[in-house]
Amino acid sequence: MINIRTKLYILFTIGFLSIGISYAQSESNKQSLVIDILSSKTLNGTAGDYVTVTGQIKNVSQRSIADITTYLSLVDAENKLPVDLEDWSAEKGLYIGTIESGQTLPLSWKIHFVKAGDYSLAVVAIIAKSEIPEVSRITHFKVSSKRSLNPGQVLPIALGTPLVLVFVLLMLNYRRRTD
């Protein structure tokens, strides 16, 4: 037979445990890193341009976070396809290492606009042993197509030089025959 005091003791214990577990869960689900893309306004350009994507990563948690790797995620908005960064960026991933509580670190990627189109860009941070990645807000930008360098100038040279050569060679041949 359990007396009322024991019942109350068990009830309070379960109550405290529930509050503790739910607090721990809310703490673990709370965003620990905040990533911002700072160069959102300056990203538009022409195919062939090199631009720098700058951003920052801030540790907003109460503890230091180790083993963070950040990378760019680029999506071709027209074709609804992720873009292979092989040609777009020399530095695909940036390893941050450890970031202290409250610390803010800069992020920078030099990217090469390869193809015209509309694109969506986000910065993703992966924390080692964490199941959920941290993602920045998405930045949308447009890459306009590049016109050819100088087709007007190259055509006369491309056609003219072989024609001049044919003329010179014919003249030499004619001279040889008349000699």
Added chain:
Amino acid sequence: MYKHIWLKEIKAGLYTWKSTLWLLIASLLFSFTSYLLLTDKELSLLDQTELLWLLSKIIIGVAFLIVTIDASSIITTEFEKETAESLFLAPLRLRDFILGKLLASLTLWFLIFIVATPYILVTSAGTNLAPAFLGYVALLGSLGIVAMVMIIFGISFLYRSAKNTLTTSLVILLAFSVPALFSTNLKNNTFAQTFGKINPINNIFESLDNVLVDYQLSLLNNWQFIYPLLLFCILGLILMVIAAKGFQNKGIISND
């Protein structure tokens, strides 16, 4: 006397329609390449400086190929057509003979350079790289080609056969060109890096990259690429002198 040999070779080599067709084909190749580079949507996305570098490699590559083929037969033909004997019965020094043939081979390089000049100027329009482009292609190309021709002449005196000389020369040219096809990962290999530093064609391409892509225009900034080419010239000269001495000692009739 070398002038006589030189002019004779130029007249024989450049006076007929058929013997100059290669120059027209080289010109068409440059036309096709420069037009493609400047107008193709994908290729024109390249930086203009990278495009200039690509064109410079094509010019140097074509020049090396044509001069190698010509130099492989320019001396051996005298043995195969049995004109060497009568040539050396005349009061002609071997030095003049070699110098005349060397100048004739370099004339081909000069003609290729002249044909390539309009393409160099049109592709570098809008940049201030045209003088550097012309100057470095002339300097590096001349150093590399002089050395290559001297090595081929050395092989010619050793082999006295156009077919064998041509095969060996083309294999040497191919061996020098292979690192240019390596990917970046392969180029990072220690062996590839060492080979790259002594390889004349690689040094020419690296120097042109340094000038056209990285804007390192001074000779001092390119000395690291120029001195291996000078060493290559000295090596070619030594090989040619040794082979020519051997030829003098054995005589014209020796054909082993």
